[in-house]
Amino acid sequence: VQVPVKRVVLAKPEFADTIAQLGMADRLVGVSSINAIAVAPILERYRRGEVVEVGSGTHSAIEMALAVDPEVVFTFYSAFADSNTHPKLWDVGITGVPLADHFEPTPLGRSEWIKFVALFVNGERTADTMFAGLRARYEQLREVAAGVSTRPPVIVGWANSRQEWALNGGHNYFARMVADAGGRYVWDSPSMRSLDLADIEQIFHLSFDSEAWVGNQLGYRTLSSLVGSNDRLRHFGPVLRQQVFDNDGGRLPSGATPIANESLTRPDAVLADLIRILHPGLLAEPDLTYYRELPP
């Protein structure tokens, strides 16, 4: 790849704010789905017709990507080989670059992927500055939470089907973030993956004493509608205690959520939300940025 690249397609929305913060928005010519984008400069380029939707993972997506003639396509890296798009892109002569930030064991390690993306536009200095700032803010918050006297148990994820629960592995970056926020992640698996599957009765048992359920795009407006989707959830400890939070704060009418675009560039803000959820009153500013408490 000849850097700096001038035409980029982003098929991993988690990096949308990274692209904007690195000053790459004007090089962006395609995204996998505009409904996953909540970053203003990218939405504006889409409205002007300078960014197109290319889809993801399908033959049509590859044809669409070919049509916009990108120098690089940033894609989601999957542990399941058949689910990856980058080999298919390579086959047709496009430089597909898989991004595997979601496998990182620490939140700051995950944010360092900003530096990798910056290499494609010679933006190392900008990335270093960004990373130094977010690291300082993150570590400051972590020190605040390190002094808590109790570590409330926390469950994350969602009911993925009638029988299974999907959640971050016990050694995934999000488990570390829960610990950094002064919580105890109850799913103690050795996995670094962003998606472990567990039997729902096991999660019920583990989470019964959990102070909070920190959901990931649960898709329900209220606790009653959440229970309406799966009756057994009514027995879960955090549901009984009405301590369920979803990261859909600031959702746009399209369905896009800011956290899905900004969690790499603002891990400190995500950490602050978790501290506010687990230790109310510990931070001066009480309002949540990305999370929302589900009302009854």
Place this chain on the structure above:
Amino acid sequence: MNGTTTVSVIPGTATRPSRAGAGVWWFPLLVAIALAAFVLELAIGAVRIPIGDVVTILLGGQGEQVTWSRIVLSFRLPRALNALISGAALGASGLVLQTLFRNPLADPFVLGIMHGARLGVAVLVVATGVAGVAFTQRFGEIGTWTLSAAAALGAIGVLLLMLAVARRVTTVTLLIVGLLIGYVCIGLISALLHFVDEVQARAFEQWEGGSFDGITSEQLLLMAPLLAAGLGLAYLLAKPLNALQLSEAYAGSMGVHVTRVRVLTFVCIGLLVGPVTAFCGAIPFLGLVAAHVARGVLQRSDHRVLLPAAALAGATLALVTDLVIHLPWAKHFLHLDAVIGMIGAPVALWVILRRKQMRALEL
């Protein structure tokens, strides 16, 4: 039909002339396996609960830990009951469909009925998503009951289509129509799912993954009488189905109103398959395997005996496969369709290959 030396002429299901009562000893064996699987379903799971506590909880007492009672009574017991009645319904439906179509490959999944249910849910998910407001803010108001209703409507839609066609074509053509409707549904589902986002896709997948898990007592109370009505109707159709095995012309000469039997059979299938698919998702293959097991072990073609056997085989297979799924696997997560294939296919193969006429069959 004297029940002693009957010979089926359904391709692939032919039976040797046999003694009256041959294979009847399988009934208590299947009952014993089903009973054991049912008990183990309550005793074994991802969370280890001592058997003494399980018994205490079932007798109305409290387990040592507060979560154990809830796990046994709200997770495991409804699931086991669901596997029992849904498995029985799917087993009976597989047998009835194979007889109606005189084809050993017919079952609710192959014939597109379950794909119709899947299409109903896909249409609901997509329609809600494009209604102008983000789907995720609306899905909660939809809930499982609406998804189940959409699935039931989809399944009934396919059945009505086949009913409409049933009056005009032969049984073989009707089988092909069912297969083609299934393929159309599969294509439409695939096309529709291109228009959904991640959360919508998750809603579809949550419903679609066939499982006996997650059933509520209200849903069980709704299902049970419908399935009982379906099983009862199937039993009432036993004699006409016996006649249909030989040929429609023979059945007609025996006074069977073939078209009316077809219509009643579709109603029966709707009662048996609709509720199961609505509340459990698409469960492939179970009906097909159960029917072959029933025919194979009994080696008889009288539906008054075969129907209870197929229902029992279906219930047993459902309980055993569900038990395997919920064994405390450390690193793996098994799915129902895969386990039905792993357990059901070898059992069906063994039953089929035991029979000389099946080995010699050329389809």
